[in-house]
Amino acid sequence: MASELIEQKLRLLPDQPGSYQMKDRNDKIIYVGKAKNLKNRVRSYFKSEHTGKTAELVANIHDFEFIVTNSDKEAFLLENTLIKRYRPYFNIRLKFSGSYPYIEITNERDPRLILANTLKHDHGTYFGPYPNVYAASETLHFLESTYPLRRCNGFQGRPCLYYSMGQCLGACFREVPEEEYAKNVAAITRFLNGDTKKAIHDIQKKMKGASDRMEYELAADLRDRLKFIDQTVENQRVLQNDHTPRDLFNFYMDKGWMTIETFFLRQGRLLRQQKETFAMVDSATEELESYIQQFYGQRNAQKPKEILVPKGVDTQLLTETMEVPARVPARGEKRDLLALAEKNARITLEDKFRLMELNEQKTTGAMKEITDALKLPQGHRFESFDHSSTQGTNYVSALVVFEDGLPNKNLYRRYKLQTPTGQDEAQATFEVITRRYTRLRDEGQMYPDLILMDGGEIQLHAAERALRELNIKIPVAAMVKNDKHQTADLLNSQGEHLFLDPHSQGFYLLQRIQDEVHRFVITFHRQLRTKTNLSSRLDEIAGIGPKSRIKLMRRFGSLPKIADASLEELQSLGIGAKTAALVKVSVTAMVRSENKKVFVKAKRKFEKE
Structure with a gap:
């Protein structure tokens, strides 16, 4: 039953598109949605019966606000902006960082190729994510040796070891022309987008040359590289005759939950897939639209040339907001791929239900054992x-x-x-x-x-x-x-x-x-004790007051790190040259003293044993 305040606000809702924000009793936004018609959409929460997560959401709504927009497209974009700002509990919250690594070409004068765990807004070029960490690491090593960029820390006046191994273009001792980098960056980009023919041709040519020169160890290493490419890329099932880069989305829903399956199609092959399972609040198609919006809004990776989605999704809206054509396959191989994605999503969701049932038997049953022993009602x-x-x-x-x-x-x-x-x-x-x-x-x-x-x-x-x-x-x-x-x-x-x-x-x-x-x-007590110990030791140094002590603690966090810092780093905190030198000498002495104590204790223990 809606409160009197909500009933009054429902009467004032306009028949226009916009975004709405549901709030709890603490005035915290717990859900953000979009609507083609705000009046009909928001009223449906309070005038219809719901189950699952939607029912839980409605039970926690104590107020709502809305913002009228000029079009569905503006409502869609506004919804995504507000979700990213408030991170509401009941919205889909995608977790792209931490789980799978990416391969990044950094945005630097002398670019590097690195394995990244998170996507940052640093204008680097990202490829991935790669579900197999080992495969991603091996791919990185292959690319570093085949299409070198920079692997050293920069100019040091002499060639680095990687340059001698042919895995660095030499930024360590010379100014590398941008054209040299651009050539290898283009080759790496083609390879990671699925075009491996050029890489295979180059390796086969090098392998033959090594064999002709009787450099059999090198030839064997190149042969292993070919095998690795074949295992990771070339043996993927050929799915299409054309080579348009596509991302395909489909879902399966049941019992208030849905799994969204994403296929990444490059060079006519299925390179990788990604799955997300979560409880639903809106309709399935609206959840999928919101998911796709966040999927590209939170990623710094390259967008495909086309997005494939199931029937019922607003393709015009997606096309306008994503600036990528969104289409519903009607026949042929693309439709079969869509069905395959749905099948994978169904299997994933059914597996989750089975695991949930097993976990519920263990966890809920365990809690019941405890409350039964205490003669209390079952708790959650x-x-x-x-x-x-x-x-x-x-x-x-x-x-x-x-x-x-x-x-x-x-x-x-x-x-x-x-x-x-x-x-x-x-x-x-x-x-x-x-x-x-x-x-x-x-x-x-x-x-x-x-x-x-x-x-x-x-x-x-x-x-x-x-x-x-x-x-x-x-x-x-x-x-x-x-x-x-x-x-x-x-x-x-x-x-x-x-x-x-x-x-x-x-x-x-x-x-x-x-x-x-x-x-x-x-863990909490040790953290506090470490900070207290660091603070007290810094207080022993003449010229270090409370403000300087806090700056040193925040910047370095430990005595060894302060001892390793340069005088320039210490002075950058607003500490004078003489005081910085005194800090450097004093802290270095403290660290050596601590290390000596540890050594003596270890020696005594060894002698006793």
């Missing part, structure tokens, strides 16, 4: 806390969140506590529980179904006392470790040992939660 969200300190000082705490048996790292939190020196963990527990749930209460956020403290009765009762003073009712239990610092048992609010079966999924989940919260808090 557990929050766990642990503390760390340096001999009772500098207390820190950390929170991890598990939802349906899986960690949700976006909800992890770290706390610097104000607990006085000498106080026990009960005070630290009381402080962090008070801070955490005061905030959730004041912001109207959802409470967890169970709080798990990493410790014994002291932490358990301290957490319960904090919740009582806040007048908040959340069940609390404690995870207990044995003398080997391993998960041993679970304590309920009465301090009773529940003795879970150590071979059960519930006990295994308890171990995961305890290990994860301990890892998270220890």
